[in-house]
Amino acid sequence: MSKGNIGVSSENIFPIIKKFLYSDHEIFLRELVSNAVDASQKLKTLSSVGEFKGEIGDLKVKIAIDPKEKTLTISDRGVGMTAEEIEKYINQIAFSGAEEFLDKYKTDAHAIIGHFGLGFYSSFMVAKKVEIHTLSHKEGAQAVKWSCDGSPEYTIDEIKKEDRGTDIVLYIDDENKQFLEKAEITRLLNKYCRFLPIEVTFGKKTEWKDGKEVELEEDNVVNDTNPLWTRKPADLKDEDYKKFYRDLYPMSEDPIFNIHLNVDYPFNLTGVLYFPKIKNNVEVQKNKIQLYSNQVFITDSVENIVPEFLTLLHGVLDSPDIPLNVSRSYLQSDGNVKKISNHITKKVADRLAEIFKEDRKGFEEKWDSLKLFIEYGKLTEEKFYDKAQKFALLKNTDGKYFTLDEYKEIIKENQTDKDKQLVYLYTTNATEQHSFIQGAKDKGYDVLEMDGQLDTHFINHLEQKLEKTRFVRVDADVVEKLIPKEDTIESKLTAGDKDDLTQVFSAKVPNSDKMNFIVAFEAMGASANPAMITQQEFMRRMKEMSAMQGGGMNFYGEMPDSYQLVVNENHPLVERILAEKKEKVGEQTDSLRSKIESLNKKRSEIEKAKEGKKEEEIPQAQKDELSDLDKKISELNDKKTKILSAFSMDNKLVSQLIDLALLSNNMLKGEALTKFVKRSIDLI
């Protein structure tokens, strides 16, 4: 027997392990099982190069719990260790500046474990005593037992051990009793060891018989040693990929398609990524990629390893070259990681381009599911944006798909405005904006469907990227003005008529603290609707953006929705309202207008006389006259407004036109709708 002190320069490593690694203590199992797997693989390698001449036999790694002894044992039939090797690999944990380091990585257990090769020592997070029983594969080796109770003291004894390999026996401490439970160990093996390359067994297979679970003879193997991503794509069928996906995400719908990655230069990376069917909420879909290092599960948060938009994908990545055991901030600056991330982006883009080229129809069918993902990529990764030009699609309201280049060709002729800007018309809701879409189509325009979660951002982005291009929502203005051209239609109304009718309509628009209407007049064709409601593009976008960014304290978010009620100057019904107005209140309003006009004339004469004079040079009489005039004008105006409002209130046609405009925007609700129905019946 020999005794000694573990070679740590810091006084005692065990309190440190317990204290700092506490939060993540379940990873001890991963560390120990992967050591066992490594030892088994080493033996295979030695055998294949002829350095080990014995029988390899069964290399299964066995996990066993003994609730009575309160032990958890991990056994392998790998290379084993001699007493010298224990001294070298276990006892000498060359460890300097431990505290300083721990200070830096206080909460990051992975960092400490990886950095210092503390894999084996992580067992002390859960055990009060640990034993290693081991027999080296070397000829004539003596089996030894190493034992340590959590103080820096250990013992080594010679023992009898028939079988080659190592048993690690953990005497689980009282705070960690869950690691003596079958369910917990099963969970951990499933999480960390599911795809290890050497078979791992835990207990026996079971079967349900007569309502009872009975143990069978056969070992219960917990892992798939040959997972899909380690196999050659040529040997795999679509069904294999789907099955693997279902194994990984049992509750999910089948994916849209997959990408099998296989890189060996300049870094090692294998994996299979799936495009999931993305439903609405992007956040929920994230972090479904599992990261492995040589088939050992490491983490399922891959944010810094793959570009942001690719975190929407599902699947598995496996690379021994990703420095898995260092802190997240380090990952971001790691050159290898950057390369891997770029490479994955490129592969994903290439694969999409390939599918697009091979089977455009199939690609179009999948587009609605792919769109969110591709737009996300285009918005966030410049390189992806460039590559995606080839396959990113726009969909119009007829369900046809175009690449950006194709679409440009189609609309160039009809949708270029007088300033040579190309105008892309779009709808965010084809049902609600139906009458506008119809109007645009009647004019020979094409309308895109932009109803996705990211489309508002995407539109802004495209406007920045594309030259001389602007996106206009189809209800942003009356169709005549959506794409302003040189030719204008003549109006049938005089300025005075428009002025009066503005007041007539203003009196009835449903203004509130949530909605604000401005009445405007536009000379349109007689076949266009008499009145319609539009929403100015800029304000609407600002409001949408601020809603998306959340938080109530923003300027645009607090503003009421602002709409325009646009009245068609040339519509016969508008002419009729004008005629009725003239008949009922025309004399009064005309005389008021002429009074106001003559007062205004006087006013501008005085203003003219004042021009160029300093404030103190203006005679008081003049100032008084001006303010007197202002008062009179405003009184007359008020009077006129009152008369026109009263006229408006009695006029069913005005109400009807406004309500019809609201109705075609799906804005007529509740009491207003009931009133409209009743009035319509009366009118009929």
Ligand SMILES: Nc1ncnc2c1ncn2[C@@H]1O[C@H](COP(=O)(O)OP(=O)(O)OP(=O)(O)O)[C@@H](O)[C@H]1O
């Ligand atoms: N089951 C085992 N069979 C044979 N040798 C082992 C076994 N477990 C550990 N060892 C030896 O002990 C060494 C130290 O193990 P430890 O887990 O602490 O670090 P590591 O495996 O080298 O690094 P890390 O776990 O951080 O990747 C191993 O490199 C190996 O030589």
